[in-house]
Amino acid sequence: MNAKRILGWLLALMLLPLPAGAGSRAESRRKLTVMIYMCGSNLESAYGSASADLDEIRAALSGVPDVTALVMAGGSEKWSAGYNPELCSFIEIGARGTRTIRTEDRKSMGSGETLAELLRKGKEDFPAENHALILWDHGGGPLEGLCWDELFSMDHLTLSELTGALKEVSFPGGLSWIGFDACLMGSAEVAEALAPYARYMIASQETEPAAGWDYRFLREAGEDSDGAETGRRIVDAYFESQEGSRDLLTMACVDLSRIGDLSRSLDRFFEPASRKVTADSFAVFSNNIARCFDWVSTSAS
Numbered sequence: 001m002n003a004k005r006i007l008g009w010l011l012a013l014m015l016l017p018l019p020a021g022a023g024s025r026a027e028s029r030r031k032l033t034v035m036i037y038m039c040g041s042n043l044e045s046a047y048g049s050a051s052a053d054l055d056e057i058r059a060a061l062s063g064v065p066d067v068t069a070l071v072m073a074g075g076s077e078k079w080s081a082g083y084n085p086e087l088c089s090f091i092e093i094g095a096r097g098t099r100t101i102r103t104e105d106r107k108s109m110g111s112g113e114t115l116a117e118l119l120r121k122g123k124e125d126f127p128a129e130n131h132a133l134i135l136w137d138h139g140g141g142p143l144e145g146l147c148w149d150e151l152f153s154m155d156h157l158t159l160s161e162l163t164g165a166l167k168e169v170s171f172p173g174g175l176s177w178i179g180f181d182a183c184l185m186g187s188a189e190v191a192e193a194l195a196p197y198a199r200y201m202i203a204s205q206e207t208e209p210a211a212g213w214d215y216r217f218l219r220e221a222g223e224d225s226d227g228a229e230t231g232r233r234i235v236d237a238y239f240e241s242q243e244g245s246r247d248l249l250t251m252a253c254v255d256l257s258r259i260g261d262l263s264r265s266l267d268r269f270f271e272p273a274s275r276k277v278t279a280d281s282f283a284v285f286s287n288n289i290a291r292c293f294d295w296v297s298t299s300a301s
Contacts, residue, residue, distance in 0.1 A: 031066040031129045031222040032176070035122040039109035039137040039147035040076025048080035049210065050136065053181075054091070055081075056215040058098050066222035068094040070126050072118040075109035075137070075149035085151065088114070090121065109137075109147050110155030112165040119169035130176040132227070133198075135162075136212075139182030142189035146182045159193055166197040174198050177227035177253075179234060183207040186252055192263055195256040200227035202234050205250040214241035228253060 036057075044050035050073065057069050073079070074088040083089045083100075088109075090102040102121075107114050122131055135157075139146040145158040166175075175198040180186070186203035194201055217233040224230045231253025238251045277285055 029066060030068055030127065032068075032132060033122055033126040033128040033130075034067065034069045034132045034134060034218065034221070035118050036069055036071040036134045036136060037109070037115055037118055037147065038071055038073045038075075039135075039149055040073065040079060041137050041148050041150050042076075043137065044076040044080065045078045045150065047210065049212065050076065051080035053136070053212065053215060054093070054098075057093050057218060060216050060218040061094050062097070063095055064219055064222065065095045067218055068092065068126055068128070069218065070118070070122050072114075072121075074106060074114075075147065075151060077150055090118075092126075106151055108152040108155045109149040110152060110157050110161075112157065112161035112168075115157065115162065115165040116168045119165060123169060123171060130227075131171050132177045132179070132230070133175055134179045134181055134213075135185075136181045139180055139185045141184040142187050142193070144184075146180070146185060159190065163193050163197070166194070170197070176200070177202060177231060179203065179213075181208070181213045186250065186254075188259070188262060188266065191254050191256060191259045195259045198227075198256055200231050201254045201256055202231045203252065203254075205252070206248050209242060209245060209247050209249070211241065213238055228255065 038050050038053075040050040054071065054073075057071075061067060061069060069092070071091040071093065072088060073083055073091060074085075077085055079085060084103070086106050087103040088105070088107055089100050090104075092099050092101050109115075119133070135146060137147040140156075142159050145156050145162070148154045148156040174196075177200040178194055178198040179202040180190075183204060184207060186201075186205040190203065191201050213234065214237040217230070217237045221230050221233065224233070235251045235253055239249060242249055
C-alpha cells in the first residue's frame, strides 16, 4: 500500500463522526454523568416545572467541565422549553451549554424499557468515573410507583419496572447514587429494592413542594469523593431553598449498604407484632397509629 493510500485512509478515519458525549479532553476526564429521567406529565404541561428545572441545571453546569447531565424528556402534552411533545428528546447539558443530541418517536415514560434506553445511552456514550440517576415527576411510594405519562393513559413506572431496568443495564460497582425528585419515594421498601444497583439513595419520605429539588448542587458535585457527599449537597440545597416554608419537609440520603441491617431489624419487630393483630385487635392497632400521626402533625405545626 503506497503512502498516498495510507494518508487517504487516515483522513477518512479522522472525518468519521464521534458518538455524542465523546471526543474532547474535558469529556475524557468527566467525573460524573447524571442521567435524568424527566417525565414531564402535568407538572410540565400545566406549570412548566420541568422546563424551569432544565434552566436550573443549565445554569448550574455552565462552565463546569467534569459533570454532564443527560436528560431524557417526554411524557408531557406540551413543553415550555419548546420540545416537541410527540418526540422523546435526549438532551446533553454541560460546560458547553445545552444541545438536543437525539430525538425519537414518543414512547411511554411509564415503561421500564424506556428507562433502560436512557441508562444504556448514559453508560455507552457518556463514560465517567461515576454515574448517577435522577427520576423526575410525581411519585406515589413503593406501591404506586412514579412517572405518570399523560400521553399514554397515565402509564407509570412500577417499582419492579424500575429495578428491572437497573438490572438490565448494570454499572460496574453500581450507580454512585439514585435520586427521586418526586414525592413519597423515601421508604425502606424502595431502598431495599434499589440496594443491589446503587450505593446511596436520596428521596423524600413525604410530599415535595412544587419547586422540588434545587439543582445548584450540580455545580460542585464533581468535587465530591462519593455519593454520600453529593447526597448531603442535595439535602442541604433542598432545605435551604425552602427556608421559611411552612410545609412539612423531608429529604434524606440513605446508605444502601446498610439497608439489609434495617430490614432484618424490622423483621424482628413486625413478625411477632403481626401475630398479635387479629380481626378483634386490628381496630385497636389502627386507632393507636392514627393517634400517633395526630401527635406528630400537631407537634410539627
